[in-house]
Amino acid sequence: MIMIQWILAIRYLWKRRISLLAVASVALCVFIVVVVMTVMNGLVEEFRGKNHRFVGDCVVSTESLVGFVYADEFLAILDRQDFIAGASPVIRGYGLLTQPGAEWNMGVEIWGLNLARHIQATDFAQTLYYHPQNPTTAFVPSYNPSLPGCILGIDMMPDRRNQDGTYYHPPQPRQYELIVSGFPLTPKGGLARIGTDLVNTLHVYLSDDSHSGLVKIDGRVVYLPFDTARELFGMAGSIPRSSAIHIRFRPSVGLEAGCERVGRLWNEFKQSCRDREYADLLGEVRVQSWIENRRGAIAPMEKEQTMMIFLFLMLGVITVFIIFVVFYMIISHKSKDIGVLRSVGVSPAGVVAMMLIFASLVGLIGGGLGIAGGSVFLARINTLEDWLYETRGWQVWNRSVYAIGEIPNQIHPPVLIVIGLSALAACWLGALVPAFQAARKRPVEALQPGIL
Amino acid sequence: MSAILTTRDIRKSYRMGPNLLEVLRGIDFSVEAGEFVAMVGASGSGKSTFLHILGALDTPDNGEVIFGGHNLARFGRGRLNEYRNRSVGFVFQFYHLLDELDVVENTILPAMAASSILSWPARRGPARQRATELLRRFGLGERLKHKPYELSGGERQRVSIARALMNQPTLLLADEPTGNLDSKTGNDILNVLEQLNREGQTVLMVTHDDRIARRAHRIVRLADGRMVTDRSQ
Ligand SMILES: Nc1ncnc2c1ncn2[C@@H]1O[C@H](COP(=O)(O)OP(=O)(O)OP(=O)(O)O)[C@@H](O)[C@H]1O
Numbered sequence: 174m175i176m177i178q179w180i181l182a183i184r185y186l187w188k189r190r191i192s193l194l195a196v197a198s199v200a201l202c203v204f205i206v207v208v209v210m211t212v213m214n215g216l217v218e219e220f221r222g223k224n225h226r227f228v229g230d231c232v233v234s235t236e237s238l239v240g241f242v243y244a245d246e247f248l249a250i251l252d253r254q255d256f257i258a259g260a261s262p263v264i265r266g267y268g269l270l271t272q273p274g275a276e277w278n279m280g281v282e283i284w285g286l287n288l289a290r291h292i293q294a295t296d297f298a299q300t301l302y303y304h305p306q307n308p309t310t311a312f313v314p315s316y317n318p319s320l321p322g323c324i325l326g327i328d329m330m331p332d333r334r335n336q337d338g339t340y341y342h343p344p345q346p347r348q349y350e351l352i353v354s355g356f357p358l359t360p361k362g363g364l365a366r367i368g369t370d371l372v373n374t375l376h377v378y379l380s381d382d383s384h385s386g387l388v389k390i391d392g393r394v395v396y397l398p399f400d401t402a403r404e405l406f407g408m409a410g411s412i413p414r415s416s417a418i419h420i421r422f423r424p425s426v427g428l429e430a431g432c433e434r435v436g437r438l439w440n441e442f443k444q445s446c447r448d449r450e451y452a453d454l455l456g457e458v459r460v461q462s463w464i465e466n467r468r469g470a471i472a473p474m475e476k477e478q479t480m481m482i483f484l485f486l487m488l489g490v491i492t493v494f495i496i497f498v499v500f501y502m503i504i505s506h507k508s509k510d511i512g513v514l515r516s517v518g519v520s521p522a523g524v525v526a527m528m529l530i531f532a533s534l535v536g537l538i539g540g541g542l543g544i545a546g547g548s549v550f551l552a553r554i555n556t557l558e559d560w561l562y563e564t565r566g567w568q569v570w571n572r573s574v575y576a577i578g579e580i581p582n583q584i585h586p587p588v589l590i591v592i593g594l595s596a597l598a599a600c601w602l603g604a605l606v607p608a609f610q611a612a613r614k615r616p617v618e619a620l621q622p623g624i625l
Numbered sequence: 626m627s628a629i630l631t632t633r634d635i636r637k638s639y640r641m642g643p644n645l646l647e648v649l650r651g652i653d654f655s656v657e658a659g660e661f662v663a664m665v666g667a668s669g670s671g672k673s674t675f676l677h678i679l680g681a682l683d684t685p686d687n688g689e690v691i692f693g694g695h696n697l698a699r700f701g702r703g704r705l706n707e708y709r710n711r712s713v714g715f716v717f718q719f720y721h722l723l724d725e726l727d728v729v730e731n732t733i734l735p736a737m738a739a740s741s742i743l744s745w746p747a748r749r750g751p752a753r754q755r756a757t758e759l760l761r762r763f764g765l766g767e768r769l770k771h772k773p774y775e776l777s778g779g780e781r782q783r784v785s786i787a788r789a790l791m792n793q794p795t796l797l798l799a800d801e802p803t804g805n806l807d808s809k810t811g812n813d814i815l816n817v818l819e820q821l822n823r824e825g826q827t828v829l830m831v832t833h834d835d836r837i838a839r840r841a842h843r844i845v846r847l848a849d850g851r852m853v854t855d856r857s858q
């Protein structure tokens with residue numbers, strides 16, 4: 174390091190307006206990337222988290238509406254494993270929902286839950302509104318405990334959402350009487366009943382609502398007590414069936430390792446059952462981690478994120494190019510200086526080093542300002558949005574449409590570091606090419622005025 | 626006296642489209658230690674080109690420059706940079722000062738270029754002192770903190786001479802050091818150069834002014850790409 178490099182690099186930064194423009198353009202690009210990456214990342218993480226909390230760590234399930242047999246026996250095996258914190262059988266099927274005397278009906282998904290087990294295996298309890306303390310009694314309507322209860326996904330009820338995204342809850346659940354109908358199926362997949370009485374119909378009363386934050390779930394799932402749902406779909410009988418088992422591992426157990434162990438247990442169990450009745454139904458069953466199980470919901474979101482990252486990579490390329498052009502202009506402008514430095518004995522490497530110091534200063538200051546600005550902006554983003562909504566009625570996401578509470582603004586230091594380093598690298602890249610070009614010239618060539 | 630710098634058959638031409646512009650057509654020349662040589666010649670005769678080659682700022686197409694018994698073309702990069710930094714001091718026809726540096730900083734540039742950031746604090750004081758002395762000798766004592774764009778052409782020229790002398794070079798190569806000065810100031814500069822020469826500084830100076838040239842020990846003339854006269858006074 175020779176002295177003159179530092180002096181000139183610092184002078185170039187402070188004495189040239191174009192250098193300040195370069196700093197500003199680096200800062201702006203870093204700012205945008207920091208904000209967008211953080212929000213996008215936050216949205217995806219939040220969405221993944223909601224899916225994870227809703228289904229637990231691992232799901233043993235079949236796509237078949239018929240379900241699978243001997244789930245209760247497998248459950249007993251799971252209960253004996255010390256790596257499992259909770260396992261819960263679930264009935265899943267499709268049905269119709271209506272009200273007495275109502276003109277409407279809607280197709281719904283019906284889940285039968287054993288609440289005592291399900292709150293061990295998943296975070297379902299946290300989605301409930303009226304029974305946060307005693308979730309096992311969520312199927313008991315508080316206005317009349319003797320009535321059969323049901324839980325509705327929160328978005329199935331009309332007019333429950335305020336414009337700002339919050340939900341309106343009366344002190345007690347409304348006394349809604351609901352009629353749920355389902356088609357009972359035989360183990361072979363045929364309709365269980367022939368003739369006029371094709372469907373099972375139940376009258377149930379709203380006892381709570383479930384807010385998982387997953388639009389597709391909250392908008393179409395009706396939860397019933399496990400046995401009621403089993404009855405509804407004809408899965409009770411002498412050889413009862415279930416649709417799925419949700420499992421939660423103990424905290425120390427890794428997701429993949431846990432799923433693998435469950436998979437092995439399931440294969441052994443399937444082997445041991447192969448000569449029993451309806452054993453073919455076990456062939457349909459898959460053991461999946463929550464990620465695989467919710468792939469259909471998570472993938473589009475991740476795809477969107479990948480696309481955004483790609484778009485911002487393109488922005489990054491443009492940023493690099495802008496920085497490149499700025500440096501090219503600055504350094505071409507300084508060709509005479511380079512000639513003078515070379516004529517007093519500064520080596521080409523010394524010239525390049527000087528330009529790199531200059532580029533680093535621009536990159537560090539610009540990147541630092543961008544990161545600082547982005548962090549401050551993110552810290553205030555929700556306050557800002559609230560303020561905009563209150564004063565202008567303007568919202569980034571209409572909360573009555575999107576299942577988003579707050580705009581995610583959790584900053585991840587590694588992301589910041591990557592963005593900052595990329596900005597620095599862009600500056601170096603932009604400075605290196607013209608610096609090398611100028612430094613390689615014979616001193617007289619560099620001294621010739623007007624060469625760009 | 627011994628030659629400190631000798632050239633043999635220096636040739637340089639520029640390609641202008643289909644034509645070859647032969648600027649230097651084989652120049653044999655030498656400067657002895659302690660000499661004060663003036664080079665004259667018509668505009669465009671190649672004086673600056675020749676001086677650049679002597680200062681290792683440009684390379685000849687043919688021929689060699691021998692400095693202190695060594696061929697410049699054989700110098701490694703480090704040795705060549707050292708040659709530019711310490712062995713020769715170059716005064717450009719168009720001054721070439723750095724706009725971001727003030728007068729003193731421009732003058733100590735060759736000293737800074739040779740110092741690492743660690744050794745600079747120790748060398749800074751003496752360097753500034755020498756620069757200030759030189760600038761005073763050239764009548765710029767009141768201008769130390771000025772930026773080049775705040776100076777007249779003649780003042781810039783004097784800063785550029787001070788810069789060339791900063792590292793006490795063996796040979797001062799000056800391309801029209803008085804070209805932009807009135808005769809009084811030009812005379813003052815020349816007095817300084819003569820005084821330096823008496824103190825042992827070897828000087829090779831390009832000039833258009835015959836009166837100035839006559840004050841040198843020796844005048845060489847460039848014409849048609851050759852040194853046509855070489856008369857001692
Ligand atoms: N890079 C170049 N490309 C093409 N021709 C050049 C180049 N540099 C110099 N020349 C030509 O070489 C010739 C000599 O130029 P040079 O600058 O050495 O002249 P000079 O004797 O110093 O003139 P002056 O007294 O006007 O300064 C000129 O005709 C000029 O046009």
Ligand SMILES: [Mg+2]
Nearest residue numbers: 672673718800
């Ligand atoms: Mg000239």
